[in-house]
Amino acid sequence: MPHTLTISDQARRANGQAIGFLMQQAVENADCLSLAAGLVDEQTLPAELARITLNELLGEPHKGRQRLQYGTTQGPDPLRRVFRTYLAALEQRTDQLEHIPLRRFCLTTGSQQLLTLIVRALFNPGDICLVAAPTYFVFLGVLQAAGATIIPVQSDQNGMQPQALQTELQRLQDQGQLHRVRLVYIVSDFENPTGVSVSAERRPELLQITKHFSQESRILLLEDAAYRELHFDVPPQPSIWSLDDDQQTVILAQTFSKSFSPGVRVGLGVLPDELIQPVSDLKGNDDFGSPHLNQHLIARTLKNGTYKSHVAKVRESYRGKRNAMLTAIDREFSNLTDVTWYRPNGGMYVWMKLPEHIETGFNSPLFRAATQQHKVMYVPGELCYPPDWPQAPRCEMRLSYGVLSEELLDEGICRLARAVRSQLSQ
Ligand SMILES: Cc1ncc(COP(=O)(O)O)c(C=O)c1O
Structure with missing residues (x-):
């Protein structure tokens, strides 16, 4: 050669x-x-549940074939509507959340794709992401590939420490680096790798601190709720996303990989307005839509209650x-x-x-x-x-x-x- x-x-x-x-x-x-x-x-x-549901989905002659067709980049509207209803029920805020515009919902190939798209949409080399220490190591790899500067923030049994986040952001501001900060990344429930959840008291604090320092340029908080539904003792806290009044600071990333099947690989994101277009453009280049049939499979089980059981x-x-x-x-x-x-x-x-x-x-x-x-x-x-x-x-x-x-x-x-x-x- x-x-x-x-x-x-x-x-x-x-x-x-x-x-x-x-x-x-x-x-x-x-x-x-x-x-x-x-x-x-x-x-x-759920091999049997998936088999029965796919049988139903493909058994309807015209619709069955449509479900084997390409979908749309962010997922077809009727499906996104089902996922929005699911999320509203999860947050126990059906009234408010049902009104969030569908365009802010994005169906992805697992939540991993969303994490990657967000980093690609926000980061140039040298831009800064603050993460809990320790954190989900695959996300560290995504940040590294983007050339991001990664700043670990002290965490304990109640998740990321608000005081430590405040201190790091203040230090960056004092050093004239605040304008390079793009993102705070938090796995809010039963985190990979530590199994800890961010406590109820800390959730609004972490959000407020992020908003407070979001001055010279916008700082977003990426809430990765991959394990949210795998609770054993008490139900998880309301998401940080649900505490964000205007919903322009927190990005919510969820997945059906852990609760249903990683082979189906359906992820769900809710984005602040300004991120919709960049993420959608990048996703258009990647795949112009995640597997359509898989989205139907999850949506059908969400609608008929079999997902819940x-x-x-x-x-x-x-x-x-x-x-x-x-x-x-x-x-x-x-x-x-x-x-x-x-x-x-x-x-x-x-x-x-x-x-x-x-x-x-x-x-x-x-x-x-x-x-x-x-x-x-x-x-x-x-x-x-x-x-x-x-x-x-x-x-x-x-x-x-x-x-x-x-x-x-x-x-x-x-x-x-x-x-x-x-x-x-x-
Ligand atoms: C914290 C966390 N986020 C995201 C993912 C990505 O999962 P998926 O792309 O299958 O949704 C994982 C997978 O292990 C994870 O542990």
Whole structure:
């Protein structure tokens, strides 16, 4: 070959992101019990419900064929109407929310596509995004590819700390950098990776702080509510989006991947007015519409109530798995000094902190012991911080109860505890 291929800056910046490493590790350690995979539980996937619904949808002669046709870039109006009604019910604000113009609703290929489109619509290299520390690592990859500057904001068991957000924005203002801030990104419910939710008190505070600093140029708050419907103990708080009076600051991203099926990959976004056109233009270039039939499938189950009963079953199953993982962790880790973990009320993840000297990264002795000797895999916590952030803790793990059965979760935690003990005794 005469010359090396010249690739774009964007593709170069996308190189080496966490999701690529993780997938590689999953392939290389296929014989391990996986507490790493963020996949949904296969046992809960609604094969029968999807089959019956598709049968109905395709059984109607004329309409059936239409549903196999392209849709529209943001999703056809009648479908978006169904999704709007669903969201209004979720927010328990049917009266107000039913009036939001349909043009602000966008159906996407999972919420991941919406996250990517938003970053492409808002960011030039060097523009700033503030994220919770830690945060959803795939979104960090999207920001990196865009050349964004990522600023982590201190978080705890109640989500992003408002005071820390205020301090960071004030610092940026003092440094004359406020005009570069585009976005605050928050996973509001049962967050990936920590399982924590932003508390009721913090939601309006985070919104107010974002609005307060939205002066020299607009700062938007991207609320990623991917796990919102996977609540086990108490229903989640009203979204931050619902607290935004004029609805011009918060972008809401939702998905049916976790509650229904990632293979169907339907996402739902609600956008402030000024973002509609840019996002729609970019999406037009990408795909001029996400899979139309899949949107019909979700919309039909939303309308006839089968979605609601399905999600109730999904919650039951995950609640059992969450309990199984926490019971095993309590048993295996309680007597280890300086090991702590969060107790999630929903979602798919438990976040564990080890003593500071025990690193958890792919190249650490613990990761090697876990995968090669004890045959168990986890997600190193450091992937969930910006890669160039020197203060990032190196001793944390994301443990998922997504894919394994209750029995195998128990076994996986036993193996992990053996691996950790082997390092503590070194
Ligand atoms: C926090 C968060 N947001 C968004 C997504 C994207 O999911 P999807 O594109 O399937 O909707 C995920 C997937 O794991 C996630 O964890």
